Amino acid sequence: MATDVAERAVDHPLDPLTAAEIEAVVEVVESERDLAADVKYHNVMLDEPPKETVKAFEPGDDVERSALVVLRQNRETYEATVSLADRTVVDWTHVPGVQPAITDEEVVRSEEVVRTDPDWQEAAAKRGVENFDLVIVDPWPASGFEPDGYEDRRLVRAISWIRTDETDNGYARPIEGLFAFVDLDEMAVVHIEDDGVVDEGSPLPPEDANYRADKVETRDDFEHLDVVQPDGPSFDVDGKEVDWLDWNLRVGWTPREGLVFHDVSFDDGEEERTVLHRASASEMAVPYGDSDPNHSWKDAFDIGEFHVGRMANELTEGCDCLGVMHYFDVAMNDADGEAETLPNAVCMHEEDDGLLWKHTEWRNEHTEVRRRRRLVISFIATVYNYDYGFYWYFYPDGSIEAEVRLTGIDSNGVVPAGESAADTHGEYAIVNPQVKTPIHQHHFNFRLDFDIDDAPSRVYEVQNEPVGSERKNGFRAAERLLETEQQARRNIDPLKGRYWRIESTETENAYGRSCGYKLVPHSNVNSPAKPTSSVKRRAGFVQNNFWATPHDEGENYAAGDYPNQNDETTGLAEWTERDRSLVDGDNVLWYTLGVNHVTRAEDWPVLPVEIASFHLKPEGFLDGNPSISLPPEPCHTDHELTATDGGEACGHDGCAGGDD
Structure with a gap:
């Protein structure tokens, strides 16, 4: 069972921002600043007060709350500090030359951008990919490995796999040696890196690697184990x-x-x-650690x-x-x-x-x-x-x-058909036909x-x-x-x-x-x-x-x-x-x-x-x-638990005190 979680007001300066506070902060920013149409909010989080403020706080004191906002617009990054008490932006700073973290939205959108890019599709087709709807794409950070001429762009380096069907293990069959660089500000593929097909005769691993309970045979000798706390938690x-x-x-x-x-x-x-x-x-x-150029950049x-x-x-x-x-x-x-x-x-x-x-x-x-x-x-x-x-x-x-x-x-890649563990040199393991893990x-x-x-x-x-x-x-x-x-x-x-x-x-x-x-x-x-x-x-x-x-x-x-x-x-x-x-x-x-x-x-x-x-x-x-x-806890032996009287606390002093 789970204990109830109730909604409550903020009562301490270190409590994370509530949903209402987040929306209030964004409302303040949008009312006070002339934001661009492409503005994206990367973070709206508590601006934690200094130690001295926290140490001086007593229950019942007014809670002074501020928020730190990281946003991006017109290819530039900005930080804002917003006072929730005064409902005003107290600091607005342009932070040149930095890239905020990759957002959930950018991950989702870049996957679709890669799958529908014609140049990427052409390269993927050389590797045996036919149904692009079954492709999954992971946009990795491009940090330190941006293509020449693209260093100032907000980039990810996308790698991909192909499923057999929608419910199969998405990571079983890598599309090796093919990378799409996506500009997240433009949300467009700006560069394709094709390092060649590993095995022309067998470009994709031949087997799936399923693990879902509805796809594998599960054993029947694994009995249920439960944790019971009849008096509730401590x-x-x-x-x-x-x-x-x-x-x-x-x-x-x-x-x-x-x-x-x-x-x-x-x-x-x-x-x-x-x-x-x-x-x-x-x-x-x-x-x-794999020195293979397809993986050494990770x-x-x-x-x-x-x-x-x-x-x-x-x-x-x-x-x-x-x-x-x-x-x-x-x-x-x-x-x-x-x-x-x-x-x-x-x-x-x-x-x-x-x-x-x-x-x-x-x-x-x-x-x-x-x-x-x-x-x-x-x-x-x-x-x-x-x-x-x-x-x-x-x-x-x-x-x-x-x-x-x-x-x-x-994380995995493709090796030629027939490669054995003797060929790995300690840089990777072969875990499935034509699949290596570095x-x-x-x-x-x-x-x-x-x-x-x-x-x-x-x-x-x-x-x-x-x-x-x-x-x-x-x-x-x-x-x-x-x-x-x-x-x-x-x-x-x-x-x-x-x-x-x-x-x-x-x-x-x-x-x-x-x-x-x-x-x-x-x-x-x-x-x-x-x-x-x-x-x-x-x-x-x-x-x-x-x-x-x-x-x-x-x-x-x-x-x-x-x-x-x-x-x-x-x-x-x-x-x-x-x-x-x-x-x-x-x-x-x-x-x-x-x-x-x-x-x-x-x-x-x-x-x-x-x-x-x-x-x-x-x-x-x-x-x-x-x-x-700490008090002794009651304990039971297997014999006592199966006794007709339902079991009793064991009688030696170290368990429940001996007399219970």
Whole structure:
């Protein structure tokens, strides 16, 4: 079952814009500015107030609201700031030489433009394409690979596939070596690149690769599993504010980042203490490694170039989440400035995650067990062939885990008939007759604006090192203060147990340890691309796993504000060249999480999830384990559940206290 989601007025300065606010903002812009007939609204979103304003806010205060508008007209990009209180445009700025993200409308329209272009049809026909209505077209960013003479155009580079019928897997049969460059301002094909037919005798893969339940034979020995919470969930929701155990947070949203968290705090039993001011996935880059010219150009920024929030799914009860769910709807604008509401964009539920802690007193045969339940807040976005699940887990022990699950269909191409796996040289896998899937990576950058106890902070790198004489086993976790931005450009080293710690300069726990949190890496990978490559240049944030910067209201996205068709290094790699001080300031941590995807036949036709994550854990923030106060849960054995009396709670002390 799902809890009800009620409409309500804005009651906090960080609440995302409502549908009514979006339409009011557009009305103000259109009443005050002389807009061109071709104007398109790329973003109408909350202009988040400064930290000082948010910290000074008290429930019941008037909420001062402003919106940031990004629009395009006459081939130029503009930014406007609109005061909702005064109903006026307070700032209007022309931003020359930049391209906003590709919009949903541009994706849909460019597909039709390509399919009906006569030059493209002629080239596609050479590859065995007959029914152009069955073609699907994905307009990829052209960033850094625009044809000569077209660098100043707003372009996409369209790639395509051909289905057997309307319900078949659209990505099973690539139309290889054919690219259409579409000018999105003109909405016209302006250049065709034809790199030749891979196999004249067999230009298209011969087989479909279906996966739908109505197209494949499903097994009958997979019994239904349900999650039941007869007493309801342990969380409370008030608008965008969530309370769960000791956690309090606000759920936010932007069209660019999707899910955002604000004002994350933890109650230590005496007071509610701040942990994070803001947290989100700020950018991602997906570079491909296959040296084949048909694929080596691929390097998509799914957050900055597409705005992953706009590609979010409407989540379906019972499939994307289990148990008792609460959904958050989100409002976003379309290209005409109209407000659209995406229902069930964010799902929240609880789930069991195995053992939290346990101890057996073997001398007196007493056991205490606590299950690790976690609060899950997530959204899922489909970016063409790939599906990304962004999950944030909040745990009873005061820790937070950020996780990405990657699934969907690998980007693919065509190889000649008869080519075998022995011919791939590690650059791709053959997954179906004449279908290859190239090696690639996914690099996600997370922006973590910490506010430990609302105090200035310091950032440390911590790793193991030996101490003592050669005959002894001494070692320690050595801490090194990262004093400047350049010192804080660091990489993981799991063999040394390396992690990073941010601590308050003003608060300590009961034992004299500065209150802090540590960022603990899990699996990760760096980019092997050459320093002069597109990905290393444009996605400067992949150059290191860990970064730290002083808080700056204008530094929000790891690849800068406008990465689309930007061939320069912007964002983190540019900002940190200033080498600003990190000592006793308001510091932001940035973590680049890499996934190395060496594709395989077992990933076809749909990829079983690849999982990547990292952990934020309290270290010295508390005086002890806060989950000691969790009650034991009732448990049942298989024997008891099938007993004629309907089953009873098991009788040992670690489950339900022994006497229940």
